Amino acid sequence: MKVYLDYAATTPVKKEVLEEMLPYFNQHYGNPSSIHSFGRESKKVIDLARDRIAKTLAAKSDEIFFTGGGSEADNWAIKGVAYALKSKGNHIITSKIEHHAVLHTCQQLEKEGFEITYLDVDHHGLINLEDLRRAIRNNTILITIMYANNEIGTVQPIKAIADIAKENSILLHTDAVQAYGSFKINPEILGIDLLSISAHKIYGPKGVGALYIKKGTKIHPLLHGGAQEKRRRAGTENLPGIVGFGKAAEIAYNNIEEHTEKLINYRDQLINKLMGKIPYTRLNGHPTKRLPGNVNISFEFIEGESLLLSLDMVGIAGSSGSACTSGSLDPSHVLMGIGLSHEIAHGSLRLSLGDLTTQEEIDYVIQHLPPIVERLRQMSPLYEKVKGEAKSV
Amino acid sequence: MKVYLDYAATTPVKKEVLEEMLPYFNQHYGNPSSIHSFGRESKKVIDLARDRIAKTLAAKSDEIFFTGGGSEADNWAIKGVAYALKSKGNHIITSKIEHHAVLHTCQQLEKEGFEITYLDVDHHGLINLEDLRRAIRNNTILITIMYANNEIGTVQPIKAIADIAKENSILLHTDAVQAYGSFKINPEILGIDLLSISAHKIYGPKGVGALYIKKGTKIHPLLHGGAQEKRRRAGTENLPGIVGFGKAAEIAYNNIEEHTEKLINYRDQLINKLMGKIPYTRLNGHPTKRLPGNVNISFEFIEGESLLLSLDMVGIAGSSGSACTSGSLDPSHVLMGIGLSHEIAHGSLRLSLGDLTTQEEIDYVIQHLPPIVERLRQMSPLYEKVKGEAKSV
Amino acid sequence: MYSDKVMDHFMNPRNVGEIENPDAVGQVGNPKCGDIMKMYLRIENDVITDVKFKTFGCGSAIATSSMATEIIKGKTIKEALRLTNSAVADALDGLPPVKMHCSVLAEQAVKSAIYDYATKNDLYFEELEGFDPNEEHDHHDHGDDHC
Amino acid sequence: MYSDKVMDHFMNPRNVGEIENPDAVGQVGNPKCGDIMKMYLRIENDVITDVKFKTFGCGSAIATSSMATEIIKGKTIKEALRLTNSAVADALDGLPPVKMHCSVLAEQAVKSAIYDYATKNDLYFEELEGFDPNEEHDHHDHGDDHC
Ligand SMILES: Cc1ncc(COP(=O)(O)O)c(C=O)c1O
Numbered sequence A, B: 001m002k003v004y005l006d007y008a009a010t011t012p013v014k015k016e017v018l019e020e021m022l023p024y025f026n027q028h029y030g031n032p033s034s035i036h037s038f039g040r041e042s043k044k045v046i047d048l049a050r051d052r053i054a055k056t057l058a059a060k061s062d063e064i065f066f067t068g069g070g071s072e073a074d075n076w077a078i079k080g081v082a083y084a085l086k087s088k089g090n091h092i093i094t095s096k097i098e099h100h101a102v103l104h105t106c107q108q109l110e111k112e113g114f115e116i117t118y119l120d121v122d123h124h125g126l127i128n129l130e131d132l133r134r135a136i137r138n139n140t141i142l143i144t145i146m147y148a149n150n151e152i153g154t155v156q157p158i159k160a161i162a163d164i165a166k167e168n169s170i171l172l173h174t175d176a177v178q179a180y181g182s183f184k185i186n187p188e189i190l191g192i193d194l195l196s197i198s199a200h201k202i203y204g205p206k207g208v209g210a211l212y213i214k215k216g217t218k219i220h221p222l223l224h225g226g227a228q229e230k231r232r233r234a235g236t237e238n239l240p241g242i243v244g245f246g247k248a249a250e251i252a253y254n255n256i257e258e259h260t261e262k263l264i265n266y267r268d269q270l271i272n273k274l275m276g277k278i279p280y281t282r283l284n285g286h287p288t289k290r291l292p293g294n295v296n297i298s299f300e301f302i303e304g305e306s307l308l309l310s311l312d313m314v315g316i317a318g319s320s321g322s323a324c325t326s327g328s329l330d331p332s333h334v335l336m337g338i339g340l341s342h343e344i345a346h347g348s349l350r351l352s353l354g355d356l357t358t359q360e361e362i363d364y365v366i367q368h369l370p371p372i373v374e375r376l377r378q379m380s381p382l383y384e385k386v387k388g389e390a391k392s393v
Numbered sequence C, D: 001m002y003s004d005k006v007m008d009h010f011m012n013p014r015n016v017g018e019i020e021n022p023d024a025v026g027q028v029g030n031p032k033c034g035d036i037m038k039m040y041l042r043i044e045n046d047v048i049t050d051v052k053f054k055t056f057g058c059g060s061a062i063a064t065s066s067m068a069t070e071i072i073k074g075k076t077i078k079e080a081l082r083l084t085n086s087a088v089a090d091a092l093d094g095l096p097p098v099k100m101h102c103s104v105l106a107e108q109a110v111k112s113a114i115y116d117y118a119t120k121n122d123l124y125f126e127e128l129e130g131f132d133p134n135e136e137h138d139h140h141d142h143g144d145d146h147c
């Protein structure tokens, strides 16, 4: 049995989405900038996709700008605002548990002379609103806090963050790559100025994303060149990709309640049953303020990569916050950010559920995971000690 | 009849290419960064695509970096080198007829304090090597000259340019987006340090490109974030797009001689017959040092958009250097760059041929274009005068 | 991009051509900008009994010329002078924003021809107050691409 | 990513466990880095007659531990001290570059156990000259992602 539980890493393209994309590879393939019929047709479908995505965000179509993915949207939002407002100030506030597309962009800006405050998070992964208030200076030009975290699923109090940003007339960007498709998001009402999304997290294709830019927001382009995207993002549009993104967004928001309800049910089954069956575990992230599809559990005494490999051998695909998965020795900055010790962070597992997840798959994981954890623990010199202590009680 | 002659704008994805891409949308869709079997499979096919593209350039696989398109590759090459070498110097040399992805990037760098020399070109669109030598200063850090021009097709003497760059220890970037697939390019032998290519110009998908970076070249990332592309270009890889690019590249170079020979034949038929049949015309670009598929002719007394629209009505899709196609009033900087007057530049037509072009299509154009030109001329107050003069002779 | 009406007037322009010994001729635009409109009028008893045009320009330049001639044909000079660019655009079911300048040009072409008529015949029309047939119009911002 | 041999030694590790009253025990690594290897030796007449290990770590940490124990089992101490990390990696048909540190750890674990034996029995092995069982090894550069 193959059980894919890594939907937070990426999702398969849904059948209806792929079907809608197909004609745009080799039937209607015109360059949207061309004035002939081939080009006009392409322009029309890009506008349609833009409308569809705008609708899911209750935004205007001309506030949606397509990019080559979520990372590009994050880079653009942050650098674009930083450069546009640098005469106003050079201070940016973010959090310690942002995606690397945000963190590394901020670090790059630091090298260029910007000042960045990286807010701490509590053990659930939530930023502290008082910390945020205190971090604001008169040269603060941007707050960038993710909507929901990709590793531990924690959902930030974005409305309260936006209110603080508004009170201080500071622009707010949020990386909603994980949240989009799981929550109804209305940036206008929430008070979000810029918001990043990515198609491949919502059953659309890889390599296409978008940045919502509230009308009137000052931002420089990141990619210079042609006049595409109202001269704000150069490059021939990824036509089928954009078509697929539009369709995927429409589907995601057509049955969002149903979809999230199902996910929450599966998620909570996994959390409760795994933690019930396996001792020495810890749920990472917030118990309720979390992504509907996110399970993140640390298993003490074992290391994440060996856990992932063992799961892979029985067909289960998950992900880990262990640095070992990347050849680096430090575990995930997110798990460290919520205060885990190195060894516990190393033994964490993320299972992320999606639209194609079934009860059978959940049962399969509940059946196969505990013996795998036990087997690895039996090999672990750290577990030995605990058993020894237990024995000696 | 539908006759697509805008292959320089974009190409349809070839059947074999699309077929190779399809499984990677919803069967093998793992994130290449994931360690489970889904992810490992994806990583493998990305490496295969990288190998295939490397092979076409006689390069090493680890010199190929995937991007979201040709524009991103151009932005990255130029900004990446500029920022990496800014302690060495702040002067960049380019030409006046580069693609906007190069020109606007250079203009952006100018705003940031870099100095740019925009070399003139002659009436064929060729830069002058003496001009290039003279433009070099001791703070010159980069020369960026396109391999072949997208509008007029002129192919630059890239080897000679590279020799000059080498003599002066200056890095050379070339935008080979149009040349790739039409010429055998060996950057190592030619002496090119960075080279941009794009899939959708060679029957691959839109939204994926690559930058060749010669081993050891100093360059900063443009997109910060995840560790993809050896930490040099962040963002979840466009898996099917990259697969398609690899396949398209392989196909393009498998039968390149055959393919270019056919194009040159069609190209020269069009040029000779159209110019033979229609008076008051001018071939733009170099008569022989030109892209195999590029025809660019100015028709005096008429304007490009109305010509394109009229062609579109009989099913022929072409492109124009007239600003009217874009709502701007200035004609293409390339046509102005080769010294055309505004009115002549406005009346130019680019027909770009491709692998699917047939003799029947060529004949169709030769039949339908002359009466359209004549019809528009009959409406033109500029033509009136000429006829008057002719009469009065 | 263009409405069906625009395409119709572009492909089948009304009143193309010249009038021999016209009562008035006006020309506006500039080859640099890619638009020149020339308008010929036959005027009898203050009524435009015939009108022809020649245009060098894009599709909407030709369509707006055609539409403008159609609107003013049979009208009095006074009526023709009341033609606005938006009336021309509306009659064509609208124009893309970047093409609105073509409708301005069409309005100017009509005015310019009537100006010629007024000059030749020493007439005064208050609607032409401040109108300068040689005035250059604002350039739009430029910069676009070829793909 | 991993060779079949690595996967085999990971899924079916040889010599996992503990030895009761071992003649030598060595432990290297650090939970911070995500790798700890503990090795138990039974030594009779300078020959390693039994070896067991416990490892907290990634797949290649477990596989290299397993392979190292297999290689040294039945060998003399002198022979075991000649074990190099690349010999372990080679025996596994190679390791990904980012995982080579695991093979280093396996080599260190063997040395560390023999060091323990030498200390307890007051023996001198020139191969252990300069070896410090508590030395921390270089960290690799970090920073990677979750997708
Ligand atoms: C929270 C978050 N931000 C940004 C990204 C980057 O998006 P993309 O993979 O489309 O570049 C991801 C996923 O990779 C993510 O989970």
Ligand SMILES: Cc1ncc(COP(=O)(O)O)c(C=O)c1O
Residues within 6 Å of the ligand: A234, A235, A236, B008, B068, B069, B070, B071, B072, B074, B099, B101, B146, B148, B149, B150, B175, B176, B177, B178, B198, B199, B200, B207, B208, B209, C146, C147
């Ligand atoms: C010469 C040249 N450079 C760069 C580009 C940009 O490539 P892309 O459309 O993939 O962004 C193009 C085509 O659009 C081109 O013709």
